[in-house]
Amino acid sequence: MALPRAAFAATLLVAAVAGPAHAANCPRPDALGTSRVLTVDPQATPQVGTKSFPQTLPLADKEVVLTFDDGPRPQTTRRILDALARECVRATFFMIGQNSAANPQLVKAIATAGHTVGHHSWNHPNMSTVTETEALDNIDRGIAADETALNGRATTTPSTPFFRFPYFASTPALLDKMQARGLAVFGADLWASDWNEITPQQELNLATERLQSARKGIILFHDTKARTAAMLPDFLRFLRTNGYRVVHIVPKQPETDERLTH
Template identity: 60%
Template sequence: MIASRVLALAVLLAAMSSAHAADCPRPGTLGTARVLSVDAASTPRVGLKSFPDTLPLADKEVVLTFDDGPAQTTPQVLAALANECVQATFFMVGTGVTALPTLVRRVAAAGHSIGTHTWSHKNLKHLPPEQAAEEIDRGIAAVETALRGKPSHVPTTPFFRFPYFDSTPALLELLQSRGIVVFGADFWASDWNKMTPQEQLTLITARLEANRKGIILFHDPRAQTAAMLPDFLRYLRDNHYRVVHVVAKPPAANVTH
C-alpha cells in the first residue's frame, strides 16, 4: 500500500505542471513561485485535516485559500495579494456570488482560481442526497453565471470545498465522477473565532512553523483576516516561504490517428 502511494505520488510529480508564474513587475515582492495543475483523476481530494492525502508540496511551499466570499472585505484581501504578486484560490458561496457578481469577475481577472462552496453554506452531511446535490449545483451555476453570463452545472474551475468540511462517501464519489477536486486544508487560521489581527497572525505563523508546508484556510469575509493578510504575506517573504498557485489541469486534447 505504501509503495503504491509513493509510486502514484512520483507519477503525479512527473506529470504535473510546475511552471513558474510570471515574474512580478515589482522587485522584492513575495510573488507566486510556481503553478500546480491538478485534476480529479490524479488528486480527487486533498487536505490532511479531512483526507489521507494532500497536494505534493515541497518544504516551505504553501497554497493560500479563502472561503465564504465574496464579501465587502474581499477587495482588501485582493489588494494585499496584488501588492505581493500572489495568486490564491477562492471558494465562493452562491448567494454572495449572486449579490456581488462584479466582484467575482474582479477576482478572476486578477488571476486567482475560483472554486465553489455550495449555494448557501448548508451542512451537506445533514441534507437528503438530492438537496445536497442541488446545493452544489446552484453554487456552481451562480459562479458560472457571474463569470460566463449563463448558468451551468459544469464548473470552469472544478474545485469544491464542503462547508464545515463535512462530506459523505456518496457525495465524494459524485464529485469525483464529475471531475471535481475536493479541497480540505492542511491547517487553518481559525478566523471564524473573534481575535485581533495580531492574535491571528501569531496563531497562523505558529501553525505554519509547525507544519512547514500545506494548504492554508482563511475566510475573506473576516475583517481581521483582511487586516492581518499584508503582515502574513510579509512574514512568508521574510522567512523564505514560497506560494504555489493551484489551477485546474486542462482536459487532454483529443488525438486522432
C-alpha cells in the first residue's frame, strides 16, 4: 500500500539526504560525473515511478536516475559499462536471474564499478498473468541467482532491496508482499522505448525529447539492446551539454545497534 501524501512527503525529505558525489573523483574534468547519491528507504518509499505509481523519487529539476533492465548480456552490457565509466556515471541495473547465473563475473564487474544491482525476476514473466505462488517463486529464484553471482550465497534476502516487475506488471497483492518484505518496487518516469525495432538515432531522439518535456526522473533503458549501447555515449553527452545531473540511488543501510559497539 502507498503511504498517505503527507507521510510520503515527510519521508522524502529524509530520503533526500545525499551521500558523497563522485564527480570530484573523476579523472576527466569535463566528464558528466555523478552529482550526488540518493538513499532510498524501502519502508519510506515502497513504490516509485510515475508510469506506475502516484509518487517518484525526490529529484530536483534536471536530475535523472539511469536504470538498465534485463541484463547482464556480455555483448552489450560491457559497452554500456564502458560508456558510463568514460563519463564517471553510476547507474542501477535490474538484473534477470538467469542472465546473472550465466554471467557472474559480469555481475561482479557491475558492482565493482560502483553501480547498484537491483532485481528483475528469474526469467521475465508477466506476473499479472501467473499465480501469486508462481510469481513469488520466480522473484525469489531471480534474487537468489543475483546474490549467488554477487556474493556466492543463494539467499532470497537481497543485499540491495530494489525490484522492478517485468513489463511493470504487478498486482495489488504482490505489491503488498514486496512492501512487507522491505523491497522497494521501481517503476520509471520515462523511457526510450528501446524494446522497439528503432535505430540508435531514433532512440536518442525519443529519450532526449521526452526528457526535455519531463525535465527530470527515473529513466528506463535495457542493457541487452545493441541500439541502447550504441546511443548511450551520445545520450550522456546530451546530459552533460544541457546541464542535466545524474543521481545514483543506493539502499538505506541497516542502523547499527550502539549497544553492540560497547
